[in-house]
Amino acid sequence: MKRSNRLVTLTNFFLENPREHVQLPYFVRLLQTTKASVSEDMDIIDAVFQQEGLGYLNRTTGAAGGVKFIPEFSQKKSFQFIEKLRQKLEDPSRILPGGYLYMSDLLGNPKTVKEIGRVFASVFSKSHIDVVVTVATKGIPLAYAVASFLDVPVVIVRRDPKVTEGSSVSINYVSGSSRKIQTMVLPKRSLQEGANVCIIDDFMKAGGTITGMVSLLEEFNANVKAIGVLAEADDEEEERVVDNYTSLIKISHVDIKGKKIEVQAGNIGEKSSE
Amino acid sequence: MKRSNRLVTLTNFFLENPREHVQLPYFVRLLQTTKASVSEDMDIIDAVFQQEGLGYLNRTTGAAGGVKFIPEFSQKKSFQFIEKLRQKLEDPSRILPGGYLYMSDLLGNPKTVKEIGRVFASVFSKSHIDVVVTVATKGIPLAYAVASFLDVPVVIVRRDPKVTEGSSVSINYVSGSSRKIQTMVLPKRSLQEGANVCIIDDFMKAGGTITGMVSLLEEFNANVKAIGVLAEADDEEEERVVDNYTSLIKISHVDIKGKKIEVQAGNIGEKSSE
Numbered sequence: 001m002k003r004s005n006r007l008v009t010l011t012n013f014f015l016e017n018p019r020e021h022v023q024l025p026y027f028v029r030l031l032q033t034t035k036a037s038v039s040e041d042m043d044i045i046d047a048v049f050q051q052e053g054l055g056y057l058n059r060t061t062g063a064a065g066g067v068k069f070i071p072e073f074s075q076k077k078s079f080q081f082i083e084k085l086r087q088k089l090e091d092p093s094r095i096l097p098g099g100y101l102y103m104s105d106l107l108g109n110p111k112t113v114k115e116i117g118r119v120f121a122s123v124f125s126k127s128h129i130d131v132v133v134t135v136a137t138k139g140i141p142l143a144y145a146v147a148s149f150l151d152v153p154v155v156i157v158r159r160d161p162k163v164t165e166g167s168s169v170s171i172n173y174v175s176g177s178s179r180k181i182q183t184m185v186l187p188k189r190s191l192q193e194g195a196n197v198c199i200i201d202d203f204m205k206a207g208g209t210i211t212g213m214v215s216l217l218e219e220f221n222a223n224v225k226a227i228g229v230l231a232e233a234d235d236e237e238e239e240r241v242v243d244n245y246t247s248l249i250k251i252s253h254v255d256i257k258g259k260k261i262e263v264q265a266g267n268i269g270e271k272s273s274e
Numbered sequence: 275m276k277r278s279n280r281l282v283t284l285t286n287f288f289l290e291n292p293r294e295h296v297q298l299p300y301f302v303r304l305l306q307t308t309k310a311s312v313s314e315d316m317d318i319i320d321a322v323f324q325q326e327g328l329g330y331l332n333r334t335t336g337a338a339g340g341v342k343f344i345p346e347f348s349q350k351k352s353f354q355f356i357e358k359l360r361q362k363l364e365d366p367s368r369i370l371p372g373g374y375l376y377m378s379d380l381l382g383n384p385k386t387v388k389e390i391g392r393v394f395a396s397v398f399s400k401s402h403i404d405v406v407v408t409v410a411t412k413g414i415p416l417a418y419a420v421a422s423f424l425d426v427p428v429v430i431v432r433r434d435p436k437v438t439e440g441s442s443v444s445i446n447y448v449s450g451s452s453r454k455i456q457t458m459v460l461p462k463r464s465l466q467e468g469a470n471v472c473i474i475d476d477f478m479k480a481g482g483t484i485t486g487m488v489s490l491l492e493e494f495n496a497n498v499k500a501i502g503v504l505a506e507a508d509d510e511e512e513e514r515v516v517d518n519y520t521s522l523i524k525i526s527h528v529d530i531k532g533k534k535i536e537v538q539a540g541n542i543g544e545k546s547s548e
Binding site: 003004005007008009011012015016017044045047048049052054096097102104105108109110111113114136137140141144147148151152153154155156158165166187189190 | 277278279281282283285286289290291318319321322323326328370371376378379382383384385387388410411414415418421422425426427428429430432440461463464
């Protein structure tokens with residue numbers, strides 16, 4: 001195969017299979033070429049990916065050596081994306097009764113969701129995550145986006161048990177904002193003991209839902225390695241019960257009467273500069 | 275920019291932006307090259323995409339001319355994928371009480387979900403879909419996967435209204451399998467009048483849920499252009515109320531005592547050969 005064709009095939013392969021370890025002989029056969037040529041192809045691809053802030057090719061030598069594409073947004077690209085999101089959220093027509101914010105249009109856009117996933121996956125890239133956990137409903141697309149870049153499965157905690165998932169573990173927890181007792185359920189079969197977990201959700205106020213998930217995950221002896229929330233909002237009445245999390249956006253003030261919203265970047269900026 | 279670098283950048287652009295119409299001058303500036311060179315680059319990429327059964331570049335000439343990448347799995351690739359899925363589903367350890375089938379592991383795998391989306395998007399590629407609609411919870415990841423390849427938004431029908439979405443339209447419908455009256459809700463703001471809709475769900479038995487969605491969508495004067503279900507199961511007691519749908523998998527027989535499942539390809543094969 002000619003170099004130009006090989007470059008298209010290889011670029012497609014890496015983008016479709018992030019974090020998948022592949023040994024060079026596989027590519028030599030696939031592309032009907034030599035090891036040296038594949039190596040040069042990868043030099044080119046790696047350089048372009050890095051220059052565009054998309055990630056890099058992680059190459060290892062030796063008997064089990066090979067290559068995997070690690071998708072990691074550059075800090076600059078992440079911040080540019082968050083700034084655009086921030087501006088969109090400041091639109092006062094988003095204010096809903098009760099001081100909530102309409103975000104379904106953004107969360108309904110697969111491209112926006114994918115970029116959110118890419119930003120989180122970049123932050124958690126070195127945390128050795130085995131599985132992404134979220135709770136139904138709105139966190140689901142975000143969780144899949146993060147998981148696709150980390151190349152790990154998604155497990156969905158439900159608020160109601162479903163007959164189609166077999167036996168399950170459930171816990172009761174107190175919701176931070178409504179003070180109601182709620183239930184969370186996770187099928188036994190869905191999570192291995194001792195897994196490294198990344199929790200993803202769309203919104204956090206006092207953090208009751210995430211605390212509930214953490215408690216439920218303790219029943220599976222899971223290690224919560226990372227927590228990502230798209231947007232956090234200050235809750236003046238409640239103290240936050242979760243502190244080790246990453247947020248992309250912070251809704252600092254919603255003035256319902258004056259029709260004004262203040263939206264800032266979340267704590268992701270502080271984290272990256274650590 | 276050199277041809278090899280341009281090919282990597284362009285391949286990435288097309289894969290990240292399916293169905294997005296781009297005029298050539300954009301690429302000429304981005305890649306710091308000539309129109310003729312961009313044209314040659316696109317010849318190479320188009321040839322590789324077509325050869326690998328991934329889709330094609332749709333190029334138009336004239337004043338508003340340009341290019342867009344149409345991701346379309348070849349029939350061969352679709353059928354290979356469905357056959358693998360079929361074999362995985364025939365594993366008898368998937369049988370759950372009540373004759374249900376455990377599929378959460380497959381639906382929890384972002385790569386599998388993406389491929390399912392690619393297969394559906396290929397079938398519905400020419401249906402001028404404006405929006406993908408699904409119902410919480412399990413259809414959500416599939417809907418996003420389909421929508422990402424069609425480059426359209428996702429709208430999620432809920433079974434309970436949520437305060438964070440503003441005013442909404444709701445309907446009651448009779449569930450096919452349990453004969454219970456259930457509710458479905460869609461926020462007013464989430465769907466434009468007269469939109470061309472593709473309904474996606476994970477599972478269909480008698481089809482009550484999908485009929486419910488169709489009725490709800492009528493309230494928005496939507497045109498249901500396509501219905502896709504991952505798996506359909508025969509319901510011996512109920513006649514199916516939906517007939518114009520595409521399924522990838524058909525669960526034809528679950529023998530709980532004998533621990534045997536029969537899984538066939540869905541009606542997608544019949545459709546493609548029409």
